[in-house]
Amino acid sequence: MANQNQKIVYKLVLTGGPCGGKTTGQSRLCTFFENLGWKVFRVPETATVLLSGGVKFADLTPDEATKFQENLLKTMIQIENTFFELGRTCQRNCLIICDRGAMDASAFISKEKWETMLSANNWNSVELRDNRYNHIVHMVSAANGAEDFYSTEDHACRSEGVELARELDYNAAAAWIGHPYFDVIDNSTDFDKKMNRLIACVCQKIGIDTGDRLNVNSTKRKFLVKTPLLPDSEFPPFQDFDVVHNYLQSDVRKAQVRLRKRGQKGHWSYIHTLRKFHPTNGQSVEVRTQLNHRDYLNLLPQRDDAHFTIFKKRRCFIYNNQYYQLDIYRQPTHPRCRGLVLLETYSAAYDQSVLLESLPKFLTIEREVTGDPAFSMYNLSLKEDWKTSKKYYAGSDRNGHNKWGMHGHEKMNGHAEKMNGHCDEKVNGYDKMNGHNKLNGHDQIHGHEKTNGHSKMNGHGGKSNGALVNGHAHHDEIEEYNKSHKMDLGSPKISKVALKI
Numbered sequence: 218m219a220n221q222n223q224k225i226v227y228k229l230v231l232t233g234g235p236c237g238g239k240t241t242g243q244s245r246l247c248t249f250f251e252n253l254g255w256k257v258f259r260v261p262e263t264a265t266v267l268l269s270g271g272v273k274f275a276d277l278t279p280d281e282a283t284k285f286q287e288n289l290l291k292t293m294i295q296i297e298n299t300f301f302e303l304g305r306t307c308q309r310n311c312l313i314i315c316d317r318g319a320m321d322a323s324a325f326i327s328k329e330k331w332e333t334m335l336s337a338n339n340w341n342s343v344e345l346r347d348n349r350y351n352h353i354v355h356m357v358s359a360a361n362g363a364e365d366f367y368s369t370e371d372h373a374c375r376s377e378g379v380e381l382a383r384e385l386d387y388n389a390a391a392a393w394i395g396h397p398y399f400d401v402i403d404n405s406t407d408f409d410k411k412m413n414r415l416i417a418c419v420c421q422k423i424g425i426d427t428g429d430r431l432n433v434n435s436t437k438r439k440f441l442v443k444t445p446l447l448p449d450s451e452f453p454p455f456q457d458f459d460v461v462h463n464y465l466q467s468d469v470r471k472a473q474v475r476l477r478k479r480g481q482k483g484h485w486s487y488i489h490t491l492r493k494f495h496p497t498n499g500q501s502v503e504v505r506t507q508l509n510h511r512d513y514l515n516l517l518p519q520r521d522d523a524h525f526t527i528f529k530k531r532r533c534f535i536y537n538n539q540y541y542q543l544d545i546y547r548q549p550t551h552p553r554c555r556g557l558v559l560l561e562t563y564s565a566a567y568d569q570s571v572l573l574e575s576l577p578k579f580l581t582i583e584r585e586v587t588g589d590p591a592f593s594m595y596n597l598s599l600k601e602d603w604k605t606s607k608k609y610y611a612g613s614d615r616n617g618h619n620k621w622g623m624h625g626h627e628k629m630n631g632h633a634e635k636m637n638g639h640c641d642e643k644v645n646g647y648d649k650m651n652g653h654n655k656l657n658g659h660d661q662i663h664g665h666e667k668t669n670g671h672s673k674m675n676g677h678g679g680k681s682n683g684a685l686v687n688g689h690a691h692h693d694e695i696e697e698y699n700k701s702h703k704m705d706l707g708s709p710k711i712s713k714v715a716l717k718i
Contacts (some may be wrong), residue, residue, distance in 0.1 A: 283334070319349060321393075343481055359403055456481070476490075542561045
């Protein structure tokens with residue numbers, strides 16, 4: 218594991234439709250992590266506790282059903298808080314497995330009643346979904362893809378037929394769309410492999426290297442999407458988020474450090490990410506840390522002036538049991554990012570044609586850009602022209618050594634080599650003619666946007682539509698905070714959760 222100086226308390230939700238493997242999954246996870254020396258707590262399913270007392274949904278009026286869901290959620294939060302406190306005081310690394318979580322209640326009532334319930338109790342979805350739990354795993358019901366194995370015999374509170382089970386499975390998944398770390402474990406393999414995929418998924422998010430003993434080959438894939446997008450009505454149910462990224466000052470040859478602010482309707486979650494590069498094998502390890510608002514503001518002044526602030530709209534949705542994130546870059550932004558839309562998912566498919574065929578049909582995919590430095594957010598946010606930037610990250614060579622741009626050359630292991638892909642040719646799918654990059658319909662001259670025949674120099678903090686674009690988008694937020702608090706510019710003490718990629 219990476220950076221295990223501080224104890225980890227990892228809050229995991231297992232959700233899904235009936236007969237998806239949640240109970241068995243809890244048991245397997247418990248055994249696996251206890252063998253690693255972790256303390257494991259298993260939070261019981263609140264609905265099962267209450268329904269086993271004789272409650273039947275069919276006997277409740279609509280108002281009674283809504284009130285029952287509200288009381289169920291209050292009970293669930295209190296039970297979970299009891300286990301969360303035990304995890305906080307535990308001396309060992311701790312995994313807390315919740316059998317369903319707070320957002321599952323929204324799957325059983327209308328959207329209007331859910332919003333009314335949130336308002337009446339001063340709750341909001343960002344806190345209940347994003348900030349409360351580290352990771353959500355949806356175990357797809359056997360009624361969806363493994364119908365021969367669907368059964369209700371071993372569960373006292375389960376009586377759903379296959380069609381209803383499919384509907385409940387879909388609703389349970391939709392309730393969690395938008396959580397930043399949400400994985401779907403489907404029925405594409407046999408049950409034993411499904412359990413291994415569950416364990417591997419959790420280990421990968423925490424940062425535990427399982428080697429090949431769980432035989433998992435799912436990797437992050439990224440695709441360039443052609444605009445304009447179809448109307449929202451053509452999408453499956455989705456959640457949209459405002460996302461703001463800022464890179465912080467660091468020794469870029471050792472690590473990249475960034476802050477992320479992500480939210481809806483004025484409610485935010487904050488993440489600090491440290492991406493370290495291994496000096497010998499070229500691999501990278503990400504350490505992700507959840508922050509509160511104060512710590513976020515304390516770290517924000519450490520922004521790297523070599524980078525623009527990145528603004529995105531992130532759309533999260535499920536298509537054919539696969540979880541997707543669609544990043545739509547927004548203004549103010551560097552000209553190279555204008556009109557840029559990227560689709561991300563995790564897939565184990567090796568055949569490119571099979572993978573492309575499985576992607577959402579309502580999106581026009583131009584090509585896969587996984588591992589392409591031109592679509593690295595770190596590079597996209599650079600103020601400098603890539604040809605002359607010393608910070609341009611060109612990935613790793615065949616020996617696993619990181620490569621960095623330097624005045625049109627890659628500096629690699631102390632030696633300069635001529636960069637390929639920056640000549641007068643087609644680069645990364647864009648036409649480069651006579652030294653000009655045509656990108657997203659805009660002409661660029663050495664990385665500068667050409668406007669009305671004149672080049673607009675990047676990196677000088679000009680205004681775009683009245684908005685500051687040189688990294689000062691949060692100036693007012695910092696000033697407001699300084700009026701009532703003494704600013705502490707030191708890094709706060711934060712508990713780290715590692716992700717190996």
